[in-house]
Amino acid sequence: MYLDQRALTRAGIHDPLLRESYEYCRRLLTAIGDGKDIWRGSLLLPPERRPHLWTVYGFARHVDEMSEAAIETGAGRAQFADWCTTAMADLESGHSCEPSVRALIHTLRTWDLDPTGAQAFLDAYLMDQRVTEYSTFDDLLGYLRLIAVEPFRMVVAVMGPASRPAGSEAEAVALALYLTNLIRDVAEDQRLGRTYLPLEDLDRFGVTREDLACGRMTPAVRDLVKFQVDRAHALYERGAGLPGLLHPQCRGLVTASLMFYRSYLTEIERRDYDVLSAKPRIGPAHQARMALRLGVPLVMSRARRSASGTGHTWHREGAACS
Known part of the structure; x- marks a missing residue:
């Protein structure tokens, strides 16, 4: 935990809400299967780069889990689609109340990345709801x-x-x-x-x-x-x-x-x-x-x-x- 908090500080992430958003992405990784390997691997990066890796993969893991739940149960597909639509709009506006999206927006700004890549990723998961082959x-x-x-x-x-x-x-x-x-x-x-x-x-x-x-x-x-x-x-x-x-x-x-x-x-x-x-x-x-x-x-x-x-x-x- 100390190393993770130090990484956030080294990355210049001081705002409490933003720090918690990055920590939320890290927890998404460490809570589920292969995500722990990604977090362990991040320890080999310079501290100032680690939180941004947590965010990209944490956001992806969050979307993946929600998508799988929607497909397996046959319910909640509309809610998942609504979530993706809101996330796409947030990425475009640069503001979000969803922790994983908020952290991703900050990472995109830090590395001067176009949000259309993340939006395309969400499009792919929406495809998974209707395309089976x-x-x-x-x-x-x-x-x-x-x-x-x-x-x-x-x-x-x-x-x-x-x-x-x-x-x-x-x-x-x-x-x-x-x-x-x-x-x-x-x-x-x-x-x-x-x-x-x-x-x-x-x-x-x-x-x-x-x-x-x-x-x-x-x-x-x-x-x-x-x-x-x-x-x-x-x-x-x-x-x-x-x-x-x-x-x-x-x-x-x-x-x-x-x-x-x-x-x-x-x-x-x-x-x-x-x-x-x-x-x-x-x-x-x-x-x-x-x-x-x-x-x-x-x-x-x-x-x-x-x-x-x-x-x-x-x-x-x-x-x-x-």
Whole structure:
């Protein structure tokens, strides 16, 4: 908690209401599953950048949870749509009474980002309420550019590009990360009535939505999953140069994240592409090895920089909701 409060101060966030809004986003992360990994990873960033990472991912997690609840229950879809509409208007006006939106507005101002990216992200979740399948990979790409690429551009901005713009590399990495999640979640998405793998790919390998829903790991399903895994690997390769385009103090975290997520593909390959019988996970032993390989040197480097007193403090604050 002390480190988190110190990060808010180092980021120049002093207004009590705004600090609580950022803290709200941090709590959204630490309360739910994979979000804890994002918060732990943020500790490897310079303190003044951490709160902005919490906000981007905390806001995204908040929207995701509300969307899933609306889809699973069949109720509350109108309320979710109303919330998204209000959030879009707040992003446009620059003022909000919703904590996660208030913090995101401040982050967008701090890094001079256009709110249309966040609005596009909300559009993607509204699509999820009515679209349950994608005919072609190009159709899927249109969705992924809204739900994955746009928020990742915010993350890249927080990481502070150190050289040329990282547009193409950032897009490739965002697509790779999200496609990895889609491959992992095939069975779970089927239970929610959604098929993200393009129907043209299912047809190519002779797989039906019913095959995926029934959990039958046939040779055709394995070929389908292998095709998607190879596609994700190709995207990771296209984005491999991204860490080198970021601020030197942020490169290690991005490198670690890429290694971590790509290890899911390795696990899927190890399981002979079976993503239906159980959700692929990274075991504690493998996580520990990656932490030792990447985390310890990063922490030691961060400690040395902290001791030397280097770092940058941001001072811009957004208006609180009255």
